[in-house]
Amino acid sequence: MSNFEYSGENEIKFQEYVSRYPLIDSVMLPALWLVQEQLGWVSPEAMIYVADKLGKTPIQVYEVATFYTMFNLKPIGKHHIELCKTLSCMLCGSQKIKNHIKETIGIEAGQTSADGLFHLSEVECLGACGGAPMFALNGEYHEKLTIEKVDELIKECKK
Amino acid sequence: MITKIVSKNFDIPNSHKLEVALANGRYSSIPKLFSMTPDEVTAEVTASGLRGKGGGGAACGPKWELMPKNDPRPAYLIVNGDESEPGTFKDRQIFQYDPHLLIEGIICTCYAINAHHAYIYIRGEYKFFIDRLNEAIKEAYEAGIIGNKIMNTHDFKVDITVHRGGGAYICGEKSALIESLEGKRGHPRLKPAGKECEWFFDNPATVNNVETIASVPNIVENGSIGYTKYGTPKSPGTMLFAISGPVKNPGVYEMAYGNKMIDFLNILGGGMIDGKKLKAIIPGGSSCPILTADEVQKAVLDYESMWDIGSTLGTGGMIVIDEDTSMVDVAKNLIEFYHHESCGQCTPCREGTGWIDKILKKILNGEGSKEDLNTILDVCDTMNGKTVCVFAPAVKDIIESIVRKFPHEFDIHFKN
Numbered sequence A: 001m002s003n004f005e006y007s008g009e010n011e012i013k014f015q016e017y018v019s020r021y022p023l024i025d026s027v028m029l030p031a032l033w034l035v036q037e038q039l040g041w042v043s044p045e046a047m048i049y050v051a052d053k054l055g056k057t058p059i060q061v062y063e064v065a066t067f068y069t070m071f072n073l074k075p076i077g078k079h080h081i082e083l084c085k086t087l088s089c090m091l092c093g094s095q096k097i098k099n100h101i102k103e104t105i106g107i108e109a110g111q112t113s114a115d116g117l118f119h120l121s122e123v124e125c126l127g128a129c130g131g132a133p134m135f136a137l138n139g140e141y142h143e144k145l146t147i148e149k150v151d152e153l154i155k156e157c158k159k
Numbered sequence B: 001m002i003t004k005i006v007s008k009n010f011d012i013p014n015s016h017k018l019e020v021a022l023a024n025g026r027y028s029s030i031p032k033l034f035s036m037t038p039d040e041v042t043a044e045v046t047a048s049g050l051r052g053k054g055g056g057g058a059a060c061g062p063k064w065e066l067m068p069k070n071d072p073r074p075a076y077l078i079v080n081g082d083e084s085e086p087g088t089f090k091d092r093q094i095f096q097y098d099p100h101l102l103i104e105g106i107i108c109t110c111y112a113i114n115a116h117h118a119y120i121y122i123r124g125e126y127k128f129f130i131d132r133l134n135e136a137i138k139e140a141y142e143a144g145i146i147g148n149k150i151m152n153t154h155d156f157k158v159d160i161t162v163h164r165g166g167g168a169y170i171c172g173e174k175s176a177l178i179e180s181l182e183g184k185r186g187h188p189r190l191k192p193a194g195k196e197c198e199w200f201f202d203n204p205a206t207v208n209n210v211e212t213i214a215s216v217p218n219i220v221e222n223g224s225i226g227y228t229k230y231g232t233p234k235s236p237g238t239m240l241f242a243i244s245g246p247v248k249n250p251g252v253y254e255m256a257y258g259n260k261m262i263d264f265l266n267i268l269g270g271g272m273i274d275g276k277k278l279k280a281i282i283p284g285g286s287s288c289p290i291l292t293a294d295e296v297q298k299a300v301l302d303y304e305s306m307w308d309i310g311s312t313l314g315t316g317g318m319i320v321i322d323e324d325t326s327m328v329d330v331a332k333n334l335i336e337f338y339h340h341e342s343c344g345q346c347t348p349c350r351e352g353t354g355w356i357d358k359i360l361k362k363i364l365n366g367e368g369s370k371e372d373l374n375t376i377l378d379v380c381d382t383m384n385g386k387t388v389c390v391f392a393p394a395v396k397d398i399i400e401s402i403v404r405k406f407p408h409e410f411d412i413h414f415k416n
Helices: A009-016 A024-039 A044-054 A058-065 A088-090 A094-103 A147-158 B017-025 B030-035 B038-048 B060-065 B089-095 B099-113 B127-142 B174-181 B211-228 B261-268 B293-298 B301-306 B327-341 B347-364 B371-383 B392-404 B409-412
Strands: A079-084 A120-124 A135-138 A141-142 B075-081 B115-122 B159-164 B199-202 B202-210 B238-244 B251-255 B279-284 B318-321
Touching: A009 A024, A009 B279, A024 A044, A024 A058, A024 B301, A044 A058, A044 A079, A044 B017, A079 A094, A088 A094, A088 B318, A088 B327, A094 A120, A094 A147, A094 B089, A094 B392, A094 B409, A141 B127, A147 B409, B030 B174, B030 B211, B038 B060, B038 B099, B038 B409, B060 B202, B075 B174, B075 B199, B089 B211, B099 B115, B099 B127, B099 B202, B099 B211, B099 B301, B115 B127, B115 B174, B127 B159, B174 B202, B174 B318, B202 B211, B211 B238, B211 B409, B238 B261, B251 B261, B261 B279, B261 B293, B261 B318, B279 B293, B327 B347, B327 B392, B327 B409, B347 B371, B371 B409, B392 B409
Parallel strands: A079 A120, B075 B115, B075 B202, B115 B159, B238 B318
Antiparallel strands: A079 A135, A135 A141, B199 B202, B238 B251, B279 B318
């Protein structure tokens, strides 16, 4: 049995999504996004809940949730740093930014800091090549990064 | 060098707001649109020679003509804003600076193909741009521009829904995109033997790139003549070209087709940073054969000219590589991308990308030999043309071209 359910606000959003598509099947990704916005990650319980709402089996939801890299299948730190590692960023010094994050926060890609404050992901091209090097911090793009800018942003998160 | 059609309003403050958009010519194509029949609109777009700007460069009008006539099922327009090709960051400029141009283009296209609902599929990471576009759509609904009537007057219903992806490069492939829109894994579909439209839950659908749709209002308003006066006879019009890497002014610039690549690099791109020498350019997103510095001198930015020199124009997003960069590092970086993003459906792609990744790692560790390069070329051959979609052939294009054009750079890593 599932012990997850949408907040009242998300239930309204879910119903709005249902009304926008010819079949409810299309609501799969929007439904998973609502889960992640509410919970910070997509738990197995939430997958069962979504399956129930969409008339799918839990495994059908699981196979979608595991295909798309943006869905966190485990809880992650409070502040999510997604550092772009693809070519234009590499050419403009993303490795230097990565090393600096490693030195200041003490985490490698894929790790959450001991205090639970930061999670670092190395991700593929975020479509901000003109602003390389860049990362997304909690989904917000920060481009043309320098060590100073990174320090400032980290300081801001620690407040 | 700059020719502004799609990017005309980008520099106007608050250009994304409806009020500003209206004051600067947005939705001005609508009266003309409804004075034409849908077939006339399609014919005008066909005559304009407008080509898909998402990478393939297929003609847009003939694609619309594939929609079945007098079909009782509802038709759909699906706008591809997945924009995940490394080096490509143009559609986001439209979302950010002129979302109403996209909405206007959607109205025009929906009318031409008789669709009443358009879905805009946008990559999940573009949260800011999704929010920006949703605000514009809300404004358009509230002003009666879209909904049950167009501009409160024309009896034609258009609904627009933004669909957020989940971070999968392959969903930029149109059939994978539809699979994803249907709530499934983004696995590309087998292609039909003949030409036909796409199918969204077995309903006829057309998939067009964001920039393509944004190019339509100008063609409706000024006719095909207004479009073909720019560019070359076979690649008419303009494109949002992008440049990134170690150049002074990376960014997105709209130009007519037919400009020289080297001029684009030196004039709009500002040339190389720190006076470095150019080594190579990957022309249009990472999935195109790489060009050496000598080839760049000859390259002209239109589809046919790029084919003539053995590459493709792709998305027009160029990645510039300087003399200090190792091409083995470039190949490794890109194969990691493709290895991660292969959807896993076809064996040659799923295994081939991983295999090349492992070989390049071995070479970079100083444990490779010349024979490994032959193995890479052999794996490329196995990936080319033997899979459901063009992902694997694209991997072959970029990796093979790096190995063939820069073999000496691999040599220095070989043992002994």
